[in-house]
Amino acid sequence: METERMQGEGELNHLERPSPLNEREKVLIQDSWAKVYENCEDAGVAILLRLFVNFPSSKQYFSDFKHVEEPEELERSVQFRKHARRVMNGINTLVESLDNSDKVASVLKLVGKAHALRHKVEPVYFKFLSGVILEVLGEAFPEVVTADVAAAWTKLLATLCCSINAVYEELGWTSLSTSTG
Known part of the structure; x- marks a missing residue:
């Protein structure tokens, strides 16, 4: 588990x-998303399942189902x-607001703050999730x-990822593995 976290961490900090x-x-994003969003729940379930399979340590943040082993x-x-x-x-919300950069920034700020302060999620997991989203959308909607x-x-x-990282930095986030809390 430790290697999984460390692997992505350096890359995340150097993301331009x-x-x-x-x-x-x-x-292109809005048109493709419209097709994906028709199957909102199934696509979301596929994305989260893939996250948990590819990055099992991500389950630690979900008290409701972190001990559930079986995908079914x-x-x-x-x-x-x-x-x-x-x-x-x-x-x-992000896709619908692509023409409104203030709205996008405020949504990402809220998400970043909630995940840093309330859920204590390491920011590298947003990078993991991003990769999983691309992977699942490509497989589930190859024609799109x-x-x-x-x-x-x-x-x-x-x-x-960059925006959420910036929110974490603003909050003075330090990796849980280095803090004594």
């Missing part, structure tokens, strides 16, 4: 903030499905997620 999305990229059992969990929907609704669409999503998710 990508250039802002251009109009074409925004349209997770899928049936009301709390799990509720969180999957919450993740999808959060992404939906073309190379151009994937590139636009990659840029958006990198922006998201």
Whole structure:
């Protein structure tokens, strides 16, 4: 588990903030998302399940289902499905607000603060989640997620990670592994 966390950490700190999305990229994201969001809950469940399978340590942050081992059992969990929907609704808000950078910034600030202060989630997990989102969308919607669409999503998710990282830094976040708390 420790290697998993350390692996991504250095990369996250050196992520360069990508250039802002251009109009074409925004349209590609919004059009592709409309198709994904039709199956909001299923897509959200697939994304969270993949996160837990690829990065098992991410389950530690979910008291309601951190001890559930079987993916089938997770899928049936009301709390799990509720969180999957919450993740999808959060992404939906961002996608709908791509033309409003203030709204995007305030949403990311709220998400960052909640995950840093209330949930104590290491920021590297946003990078893990971003990779999982791209992976699952590409597999589940291959006809929608073309190379151009994937590139636009990659840029958006990198922006998201940078913004959330900045919120953590503003809050004076230090890795839990180095703090005595």
